[in-house]
Amino acid sequence: MDHTIPEIVIGRLPLYLRELSRMAGESGKIKTSSHELAQRLGISPAQIRKDLSHFGEFGKQGTGYHISYLIERLTDILHLNDEWPVALVGAGFLGQALASYRGFQRRGFAITCVFDSDPAKVGVKAGGLVVQDAATMATRLREAGIRIAILAVPADAAQATADALVAAGVGAILSYAPVSLTVPPGVSVSYSDPVVQLQQMTYHLSIENE
Amino acid sequence: MDHTIPEIVIGRLPLYLRELSRMAGESGKIKTSSHELAQRLGISPAQIRKDLSHFGEFGKQGTGYHISYLIERLTDILHLNDEWPVALVGAGFLGQALASYRGFQRRGFAITCVFDSDPAKVGVKAGGLVVQDAATMATRLREAGIRIAILAVPADAAQATADALVAAGVGAILSYAPVSLTVPPGVSVSYSDPVVQLQQMTYHLSIENE
DNA sequence: TAGATTGTTAATCGATTAACAATC
């Protein structure tokens, strides 16, 4: 029921949760099936059942899954019962956009502090928070017990910032910097680089079709 | 030398390209090896050699790879020789940040038009461009021959916008909307949802350790 | 030459899918 679940399976659970939450918002919708969920996500029903089977039995033969119950279980599995405080490092255009994003709260996260090393940015507002000096970061993170950080700093500053975050007790980093980071075992890193994603898609765009 | 390369391989090529470009910027650095590149990316050397072998032979036994030559070849393979014009749909906080991002140009892309359906946003500036009415989108995209779009609209508008983009000839969509999109075969979609990434990482954050 | 590193093959490892008994 646990024994090192494949990471690729863990990666799909948030997608299941997201789609189930969407279903829960559709009036009169109480139950679903692996088939329906799979169809909406563009994957196979067998994969959904297999993925869930790593964690227990959440459905009923003949009737499928109770949406709100499955949401509860996924929320448990992913440790989303309480809101996670998140530190945002970097208050440039992207940092500002992330600080202003209304979508975190509803899904288990809240940016509670923003840092930048640029004196021109320290003291300005970002999504209702005052940008703090990155030099005070370690202290603040320790005080607040923050375990998750979003990295929105320039590529050249990313590794040093990641090192500082890890040293301050952060165990999960979502990085928007276009560089590969090195972190100690036990620390999770997830990347978002729009150009990498676009470049993968251009492979499929022949120069002259359409 | 071609025969449907696995998508997971295609997805790593932009990472190789990114790291190689980084190496190229390090003074005196001319050559590299699968071992060095792998180390910097945190993957195995064998995987890099295997991935590249799908496309040809780009290295030399005993000496490795010439960095600038490998960059050229990857640039060819990914169709990044010419700059791709990109449409951005949605001029909210995130859209503004993307429109202002300086990192596209250098890596093969340029946002050349921005659309929004909100009359309050039409006419304002986004990264040096004037936001245009989304109602005119299809015409503009056809005129400009745009094949790539970035979706930064609310979840509820995402599918309809994607449909409109595809109808206008777009073949690659990078979506920041937190929903799964349905597109016809031959159209590529790539997703970016920070919450999904954070939720995957919280699985590994036990509630009470550290 | 000796050392290094490629490209490739075969072996291993892991993930997905098909199928079906169980059962609601």
Place this chain on the structure above:
DNA sequence: TAGATTGTTAATCGATTAACAATC
């Protein structure tokens, strides 16, 4: 009951890695 759908097993499929001959 008949129909539907689960959870699970076994089979298939695909990706990664180890190993090494070739060769710079």
